[in-house]
Amino acid sequence: MLIVSSPEYIEKLHTELLDASTTRTVQAYFMWRLIRSYSDALAEDIRKPVQRLTAKLRGTNAKVTKPRWEICLDEVNASLGFMAGRYYVLDKFSGSSKKRADEFVQSIEEVFVDRLPELTWIDNVTRARAEEKVDNLMLKVGFPSAYPDVMSPVSLSDYYSELRMEPDSYFKNYLKSRTWDIVEQWRQVGKPPNKSKWLMNPQEVNAYYNPVFNEIVFPAGILQNPFFGNEYPDYLNYGGIGVVVGHELTHGFDNSGRHYDAEGRLVQWWTNETSKSFDEKAQCFVDQYSNFTVEGNNGRVVHVNGKLTLGENLADNGGLGEAYLAWKQRYDSDRQSKKYNNARLPGLDNLTPEQLFFVNFGRIWCSKSTKEQAVQSALTDEHSPPKWRVNGAVQNSKHFANVFQCPVGTAMNPAKKCELW
Template sequence: MSETSQTLLRHILEASYPGAAAHSPSEDKENFEKLKATYDACLDEDTIKKVGLAPLAELLDTINHLYPASCFRSPRSTDGLSETVIYLAKLGVTALAAAGTGADDRDPDQVVVSVSAPYRIGLPAKELYSDDKVVEKYKTVIHDVFAALYPEKLDHLKDSTSALVEFEIKLAAASPDAEDRDDVTKYYNPLSLKDTDALTPDLHISKLIESLSPSDVKTERVIVMAPQYLKDLNKLISDTPKSVFNTYFQWKAIQAFYSYVEADAITPYRRFVNELQGKDPASSPERWRTCVNHADDGVGWILSRFFVEKAFSEKAKVLGDRIVTDIKDQFIKKLEKTTWMEQEVIDLAIRKVHNIVQKIGYPTKSPNILDPPSLRDYYKDVKVNASTYFENAAAFNTFEVIREWSALGKPVDRDQWDMTVPTVNAYYNPPGNEIVFPAGIMQFPVFDVAVPEYLSYGAFGSVSGHELSHAFDSTGRHYDQNGNYTDWWTDKTVASFKSKAECFVNQYANFTVEGSDGKPLHVNGRLTLGENIADAGGLSAAFQAWKERAAEKPNQGLPGLDYFTQEQLFFVSYSNWWCGKSRPETAVQRIYTDPHAPKWARILGTMANSREFRDSFKCQSREPVCELW
């Protein structure tokens, strides 16, 4: 599906403006030209090579000016530290601490500021800092990049490279584990802004937040998502020589912008990134693929407008809405029959299902992608030039940062989407109590108005049920029918849930991939708990929804697949959706960072937990291994 979608996007981007002059407003063509300039600048490799390191070098010069390596007070002076973190943050680069805005979990109509540990320190997962081979290779790569950038400093580079990686190792050790990072019961720590500075007196968080906030907004309250990390960070700052920060800040900028540069100096890092993913070090995707993704990242809503025109019909939107509504109905029936929840919780849970907002296909507000003037206004502050790839990328980052922070002081915009329309994915947003399905995931073969409905319900329907089940998983259950983080479950219901959830934790912890040392590496049953619960609940709700529809209007069979019953084909369609391959190195990284179990485990585990699957295939044992709904 991604492949089909990417190819279609390529055709859109490489064709001339498709609008008919008679009825297309001038803004539509203007938007298309901005989209095309974004794509063309990325495709123009000759110019990118000619420009070489210059734009990155300019950025590094600014960092050297803000935070010079030579000490101007003492080797441990922190002058300029906050200024450099702010400079990078405005470019969308996280250094030392991450600040952002979003709905307040306890008041989901209000926008609040949060501060956390960086999502990624330097290597893709904090566990990789325990792998001596990877760390040594990483040191060599950083050394080689800086040696090419600053040949005159060769004598000092070995020491500064080692010091930088040692610093990152300490940052990684201080940062939260993946399973705790998104746990609202652990990250929701409101503090007054002035109190955040007490956690990191050497890094003024208040200064960072004030610099990113609109000038007319005063922030007084902050959600500190990892207080212990900030305390440990402050100790690290005071214990670390100043020169290390200079190297660290430059390295963050290089990691953020290396892919927009064609120059020998950054080749070692490009090769290293490939190796970490298990690819051939010299490999690179076809250029058009890189550029399609770049256009989607930068001006994705304009791209979405042209994608919808080609790939998503009104009939598809109607069917998608109907499937999601059917699954909501089935989930209510499941809740009504649930024996482990107390009645007062069931009643509130049913209200929560009724309240779930379903967004299907594409946004029609914030921005309305079908309205060219709305799209033009959305991107009016982004300047794009068909010959400045690096500068375009920096402009997109800056635009996103400004857009995110401009939400402060206003009510939460519930019309926003977090995924562009061609994205082959979906999500549930707990404070918004909404499930969102971009048109990209509503494509053949997992969804189509023309195929038998057991295919669409088996794949897309299960995804819909999965997202809806997130409203009651280990995270979603903490949010009530209005999206408030609150204790709305009784103690008895919570105890029953935890007991049933433990079954999923243990079941999935038995799945393994081969670790980098050749030994089995177990799936993290706690990190993947929410997704595994959602898979089980979603599949069951989708099956019941399809059965009810098929009773009204029987589905046709598929030629050549007469061996399978339609019930069995429902599960084949689901499983086919998760069929995939991963390189061993990528599989290991995902174990550390991905809240989803490996794809094959999502098939085997979910089938083992499906009473309906066991019935359809006449398994000896009809009892699920684990079951919630």
């Protein structure tokens, strides 16, 4: 079975683009894609023109490039990521980090399930199946323990046994690593899915939800400042990694992930009535985010694509609410025993723990980009611009409005709020 996630695109690619292009144009395009793919690993006479083009698109200075050590480190990560990940985990991911991260996930899963009966737009049949999907959710935290076991030199050696590197040819090693990776992927064709496989390296600052495995994955790399700190107060950690956990969990129930059931099968497990209610509520987010804009050069204003970004927006909004409720329940139940760390931070006595939860949520998406890059991202990225990932979510958050006492009808507390999960 071949899953085509965007059939309309494939159809239009054929009828509106390929049929209207000459064979020479198509060949030239493929040649350019080949050059673009390999340019970073080739000599300066090829690399420099591509860098100038990229700089023009992003509005940066073509003369400012990555230092050579960083380029080489990126290549190690791309070619021998699990091997490099072993040393990262040994140095940075120790102690109780994994145990605490597991606890965060469990608490947010519980909030998600406990809140389902409050969602009147979901009928009992769909609600029961949603609970089953959360119960079946597979959690991977830190690093893989199989295929390969990052903590086992023997397992790593077996995993990379057919990747033979040469000490004196950077480009040959570049090609070998790509070839090895493609061969490894083709070996999986026709076999049962290997659910122990990770799609990210342990050192990556990222996370993902995989619908066909119904799994959420948090590499060790994201379990660090500003997302997570083993000594951080809980209100910061829940405002950071807690929101990320809720985000990935909610992806299982966004406009795409909801089509996969508890076993990762692409089937219709929602009733027609609940599906219709979902679409109606999701449209609120499409309309809201489509009104957000970014500013380009010469006063150009580009709107966020509310349809393109819908899945990520639903995950951002759901993750924020789930993380806040999970932390607040823990915090309110712990006023006497002080089992959890919610110590106040020196110099921030003017902010409550509730407010600092949201402050850290804003902090994790702090970023800076050129106007060209902002426009390019708004046009192509399935994520909303960082500013709107934060402001869009808090506009819909009743908790945020209460904590900061935002008057109704203001930008941060509009009268109409979008809500799903």
